[in-house]
Amino acid sequence: MDVIVIETPQLGDRSYLVHDGRVGLVIDAQRDIDRVEAVAVEAGITVTHVAETHMHNDYLTGGLIYAQKYHAAYLVNAEDKVPFERTPIADGETVTVGELAVKAIATPGHTHNHLSFVVEHGDEQAVFSGGSVLYGSVGRTDLLGDEHTIGLTHDQYASARRLAEEAGAAAALYPTHGFGSFCSSGPATGAAGSTLGDQFTANHVYTDQDEAHFVSELIANLTAYPSYYVHMGPGNEAGPGEADLTVPESLDPEELRARLDAGEWVVDLRNRVAYASEHLKGSVSFEYRNGNSFTTYLGWLFPYGKKLTLVGSRDDVENAIRDLSRIGIESPDASLGQDPAQIAPEAPVSSYPRVGWEGMLENRPAGEAILDVRRADEYKASRIEGAVNIPLHELLSRLDELPSGRLWVHCGSGYRSGIAASLLDRAGYDVVQVDGAFERAAGAGLPIEA
Incomplete structure (x- = not known):
């Protein structure tokens, strides 16, 4: 068994391609599926199955798009009521992917219908835990509303123990969340890897033997999470379309100035030092800086449904379009360039110390x-x-x-x-x-x- 990790540090998440050297299974694919396509081609793998651990709260899935494009079976919890064609899978069911045996385990907690997948290949085991057991913590339990939080937190505690019953201590652990994602409920370590057994001594869901204490402590330490999360579940349940990653033609200066004058969202991607020194009056600063933090905070503050214009270098705009597509901010316009005087001549500028x-x-x-x-x-x-x-x-x-x-x-x-x-x-x-x-x-x- 080989596991290829596909990192999305901009959101603190991971997707996975697990294979036997010939055929494979994709788990929790991000919406920009070209990255999955690239690693599958490089590994010489035919993907026959695509699986979701849950209808994610922090990004739009690419699983449906990938499965449709490559005629792969799309494994989604049978309890999820979705309008698109899928292969329903229920707790305890096992599917064969080449030489791999893939067993679905109900692990509610992060969401009600959350699944984990235990994959076996001979003596090898791997656990793909989604938003259940993370490295050092568990997925947060408050994303479905206050009325569900206490029950889901108890579920999360029980689900961790269910995984410990279904897989051995030597099983490699591959969570989706917990690498900076706000979907983590507590002190996720950000480790590069772990076994399930490592978590028995390092993760509070296992070390705290008092369930009531675990529940109260986890809930007490939950912090704010990005407002864009509310759009992700419904978007995934409806079935996201393919992302348009095209960089648009640059706006002409008159149109850009009109948008600034109208109070529209014009986002400057340059570093904050350059922005403070001089920027187009009416724009706002969301430094791109390789995308880390950019997606989270723009998604948190941007009013969904409004028009967005990105201002910056072609590379930054291209990367920002990709990042924003993962959270459902579609096809922004752009004004390419980094000098306000050239982007919109005669437009008023501003600065601050x-x-x-x-x-x-x-x-x-x-x-x-x-x-x-x-x-x-x-x-x-x-x-x-x-x-x-x-x-x-x-x-x-x-x-x-x-x-x-x-x-x-x-x-x-x-x-x-x-x-x-x-x-x-x-x-x-x-x-x-x-x-x-x-x-x-x-x-x-x-x-x-x-």
Whole structure:
């Protein structure tokens, strides 16, 4: 048995191609299936089956598209009511994929109809656990609403034990979530690999022998998750179409300026340093930076259904289109280039100061507000004395709560404060972006309280 890992670090997820050297099974394919096609060709494998562990909350699947394109059996939980053709599979059923035996195991918790797959090839075993058992944690249990959370958390605890009964300790463990995904419920380790047995001593779902304690602790530590998640389940259940990854023709300057004047979402993909120095007035900054964090935060803040225009280099725009297709933001327009004066000549520009921690300490007048845009749990753990906390994902709906006067905006690394500063600048606020790692604030002399 060979397992090929297909990473999607932009969302903190993994897809898998498991095969016997001749035929294979794809598990939890992302929507941009060309990556799966490439690894299958490189390995010389014919994919005969495609499987879903669950109707994902954090991305649109490419499983249906791939299965239809290559006439593969599409294994979806028989309990999921979907309008498209699939091969229903139920708890305990086994299918043969070449020399591989693939057994479906009901592992509710992350969702009600969640499945894991135990794959055997001779003496080898592998567990594809989706959003059930992760490396160091489990998938979060609150995505279906508060009324389901307690029951799903109990289910998650039981499902981990069911997997331990179905597979041996030496079985390789391959979760879909837990590599930075907000689908993780707790301290996922981000390890490169693990066996199921490793988790028996390293994962709180196994080490906590008190189920009631596990449930209460997990729920107490759940944090905010991206708002775009609500669109993913329905999108997957309806059956996503193939993504259009085409880079559009660049908008002419007059059209771009009209969109800026109309208050549309025009997203600048350049690094936050260049953006702060000079940008088209009315645009907002979502630094692409290889995609990490970009998809999550743009998806979290962007109003689905509105028109989106991307501004940046061709490479960044091309990569951003791919990333956004995974969360259902379709076919954005683009204005290619990195110099505002060339992209939209005569359009008004704006800028704002950007400083580090020392710069804030030295230049901030007493009484000017510090705005912390980290999540509430981060703020609760440790914060600058006197800072006001409005998490980035709540900022646009809470502008009326902002203190008056100039705002010194910070986060945990500088990425979110760059987004927040651009949104505030767009809304007419006097803003300074504090660009630095929060862990260095105390060393720079900022008073920290916990």
